[in-house]
Amino acid sequence: MSASTEPHSHSDFPTGFRGTVLRPGDDQYDAARAVYQGRAADKGPALIAQCADEEDVATVLRYASAHDIPVAVRGGGHGSDGYAMPGGALVIDLSAMRAITVDPKTRVVRAQPGVKLGEMDAAAQQHGLAVPAGTVSSTGVAGLTLGGGIGFLMRRHGATVDNLLACDMITVDGRKVRADATENPELFWALRGGGGNFGVVTSFEYRAHPVGPDVVAGQLIFPFDQAADVLGKLSAHLATAPRELGLLVAIADAPPLPMLPEDVHGTPVLILVVVYTGDLATADEVVQPLAALGRPLADLVTKTTWVQANSMLDAVAPYGMRMNLRGGYLPALSGDAIDVLLEHVATVPAKPGDIYSINISFMGGAISEDADEDAMAFSRAGAAWLWEAICKWDAPEADARYDDWATTLTEAMQPHALTNGYANLTDDLGEEWRRGVHGSDAKHQRLRSVKAAWDPRNLLRFNKNITPGTAG
Ligand SMILES: Cc1cc2nc3c(=O)[nH]c(=O)nc-3n(C[C@H](O)[C@H](O)[C@H](O)COP(=O)(O)OP(=O)(O)OC[C@H]3O[C@@H](n4cnc5c(N)ncnc54)[C@H](O)[C@@H]3O)c2cc1C
Structure with missing residues (x-):
């Protein structure tokens, strides 16, 4: 969760700053500190510097450097750790730089x-x-x-x-x-x-x-009692899937859609979220066999636009709720991994109004086959699927229940997951996890050397932190 820093009055904050400076008590302060992770709102930062341009960014960083003040950075504000708005911190807010x-x-x-x-x-x-x-x-x-x-x-x-x-x-x-x-x-x-x-x-x-503008996209919603069977058939079915098929599987409570039977509303279902960006004339050949993996309650896949398709999940992503996020790469969607994910649906501590989703994203294709693992810090070696569990709630007293559930699930998934992972789609899981997430000790040490070259005092520490170090 969000880190804290020693309080600082910032009475000497540079007067040449051109953007907006917000402190606790200022009119726009609460709106500015609202980020996706609702838990970050428990404790506000000391100063939010809303930068107008890159000269402003340089001004804040020179000030932070001169005073040895750690600095947080807010881009879109979606980071699940809430590192963009830590309590007591100096924040560089980039949200006004939108060209x-x-x-x-x-x-x-x-x-x-x-x-x-x-x-x-x-x-x-x-x-x-x-x-x-x-x-x-x-x-x-x-x-x-x-x-x-x-x-x-x-x-x-x-x-x-x-x-x-x-x-x-x-x-x-x-x-x-x-x-x-x-x-x-x-x-x-x-x-x-x-x-x-x-x-x-x-x-x-x-x-x-x-891409597009027209694509074929939407959701295939299956009853939960078909989930194990559909998931079990999925990998073999997708072995020859075209690269134009994007697929995210979600296990979540059914929304109250009129096309779904009422007794299913608010109970777990399996959803195949499909986005096909290839030739529209071939879409049926790709999508219909997915529907035939079971007996869907609803087939909502239709011709739409890329912009619509790539925002259809917005409805289940409300801003500002308390949340946690865990996930990792899977080398295969094995029966055992499927069992673990499905078993944990029964123990989600959800109350009415809370939201949970266990997602499994289909990788392969360009992201896996065309990539050189050592060409950049991002790792994807061996990853065929990415699992992810996201929970959202409002009551602070539910924090521990949800965190315990997420930890239990993460531990149960560990034998089925890779040690490398995608850092953005999980909360920070600590030092050992950070050492492995980029794929190898050599890559981790290389990152530590780059950190030492560019931020030797670790002023940028509100993040999935790489500590400065020398190679070897
Ligand atoms: C609802 C939801 C859906 C998501 N869906 C996806 C998805 O489909 N695919 C995917 O890949 N990820 C997804 N993510 C994860 C997302 O990529 C990360 O949360 C990411 O960090 C969000 O970036 P941000 O700029 O919005 O967040 P912020 O919280 O503003 O930034 C996250 C961190 O990035 C660093 N940072 C931000 N801007 C800068 C900068 N300009 N310079 C230096 N450091 C900076 C800071 O350390 C900051 O703490 C999702 C997250 C959520 C909450």
């Missing part, structure tokens, strides 16, 4: 760090393009990209970091640098998966791809 440019000729998209995925999708789709990224439109491009970035296009075009061409970054001592394949390549290696450990990124440059 996006799309060059339809070169298919290069540039986004500032306050941009959200829905905004990037909308801008790129004006030119029939999309940047492979995540599945909920309010997620920030910044944190998502720095951790890796997975979603419905990953099988076709790879992770977000596989499509990252360059970053502009402000160093902790306030210099502007560029990181790409030729300029500061070691930094660029680390920024692609190593999170916000090395500096504050003020611009991301991506390769976009032609």
Whole structure:
């Protein structure tokens, strides 16, 4: 959960700062400190510096460096740990830096760090393009990209970091640098998966791809008593699936949709969330056999737009609830792993109004087969599926119940999971987990060396922290 820092009055905060400075008691302070993780609201930061531009970012970092003050960074505010708004901290808030440019000729998209995925999708789709990224439109491009970035296009075009061409970054001592394949390549290696450990990124440059505008997408909803059978058949069925098929499996309580029998509402169901971005004429061949894996209660898969498809999960992602998130990579969707996930549905401590979802994302294709594991910090070696459990509730007294449940599930999944993982889709699980999450000790030590080169005093420590160190 959110870390704290020693209180600091910040009475000497630089007067040349052009954006908005917010302290406890200021009118906009509470709105500014609201992030996706509701638990972060328990204790507010000491000062939020809402940067107008990259010069503002440099001003705050020079100030923090001069006073040896650790600094937190807020992009889109979706980080499950709440590290973007730690109690008592100095926060660089990038949410006002929201410019996006799309060059339809070169298919290069540039986004500032306050941009959200829905905004990037909308801008790129004006030119029939999309940047492979995540599945909920309010997620920030910044944190998502720095951790890796997975979603419905990953099988076709790879992770977000596989499509990252360059970053502009402000160093902790306030210099502007560029990181790409030729300029500061070691930094660029680390920024692609190593999170916000090395500096504050003020611009991301991506390769976009032609997608849509029309796609075939939606949900196939199966009764829970068919879940084990459908999941058991899924891997064999998908062995020859085209890369244009994006698939996320969700086990969650059924929404009160009129097309579902009333007695199913609010009880667990299995949902195959399908997004097919290939030739529309072949969509039925790909999607209908998925429906035939069982007897769905509802088949909501239909022709729609990419923007609609890539925001259909927004409905189950409300902002500001208390939450936890656990997950990891699976080398296979084995019967034993399926059993563990399904058994834990019965013990979710959910009360009315709470939300839980156990998700399993289908990997393979470009994200797995076209990637060189050592080409960047982000790891995906051996990952065929990603499991993830997300719980949301409002009552603080439910924290321990949900955390215990998530820990029990994580421990039960451990024998079936890989030691590497996707850092963005789980809460920070501590030092040992951080050593393994990037895939090997060699990669971890390399990240520690890059950290030592760019942030030797670990001022950027409110994150899945990589401690500075020397290789060897
Ligand atoms: C509802 C929901 C759905 C999600 N869906 C997906 C998904 O489909 N695919 C996926 O890949 N991930 C997904 N995620 C995870 C998401 O990628 C991470 O939560 C990510 O950290 C969000 O980035 P942010 O900028 O919104 O968050 P923030 O909380 O603002 O940032 C997270 C961390 O990133 C660092 N950071 C942010 N901006 C910068 C910057 N400009 N420079 C340096 N460091 C920075 C900071 O350390 C910060 O604490 C989802 C998360 C949620 C809550």
